[in-house]
Amino acid sequence: MNIDAVFKRTSKERIIQYYIRQYERQRLYIYPICCHLAGRKIETGFTIIDLKDGSSSLLSPSVQNFIKIASQICQDYYPETLGMMYIINVSWIIKTGWWIVKAFLDAKTVAKIHIKGNDFQKALLEHVDSENLPKFLGGTCECQPDGCIGTNSGPWKTVFEKFPKETDPETVKYPLLPER
Numbered sequence: 001m002n003i004d005a006v007f008k009r010t011s012k013e014r015i016i017q018y019y020i021r022q023y024e025r026q027r028l029y030i031y032p033i034c035c036h037l038a039g040r041k042i043e044t045g046f047t048i049i050d051l052k053d054g055s056s057s058l059l060s061p062s063v064q065n066f067i068k069i070a071s072q073i074c075q076d077y078y079p080e081t082l083g084m085m086y087i088i089n090v091s092w093i094i095k096t097g098w099w100i101v102k103a104f105l106d107a108k109t110v111a112k113i114h115i116k117g118n119d120f121q122k123a124l125l126e127h128v129d130s131e132n133l134p135k136f137l138g139g140t141c142e143c144q145p146d147g148c149i150g151t152n153s154g155p156w157k158t159v160f161e162k163f164p165k166e167t168d169p170e171t172v173k174y175p176l177l178p179e180r
Helices: 005-010 013-038 056-057 061-077 092-104 107-112 121-125 159-161
Strands: 045-050 081-089 114-117
Touching: 013 061, 013 159, 081 121, 092 114, 092 121, 107 114
Parallel strands: 045 081, 081 114
Antiparallel strands: none
């Protein structure tokens, strides 16, 4: 993702609204559907951030601003939704920076974040079934060139297709969002 291009096309406020919409969509639709199908409570997510060909750009001010916005929304409004996060293809510079940054974070949060170089496939497959992980991340999913990323795949897809207006993050009115 080219963060500089994102900030040229939109504002900080719209990014905040986007993130809140996505978190609320998970809270109102995705987690309940997953709970129903699994027969147990599911209220956290598994995040993979791939820094391949881009970890040095993390040092730019615009990327740091973007990360700050996304992190603050999660921390302030959805603190317990992060189940686990893997940051993969991390350079030694970022690994070194992580050792400094994690000293300032809550121990519970640090325990949820795993930093990996290019030796991440086995670790991901311990948590994600191979058929649900894109091939380029070590899985077998080939439903798109980049796996299922951006396809809205999952057990909630049927509900979203059946009720497109009710579940569209652009049209749903969420409790935390101000009126447009």
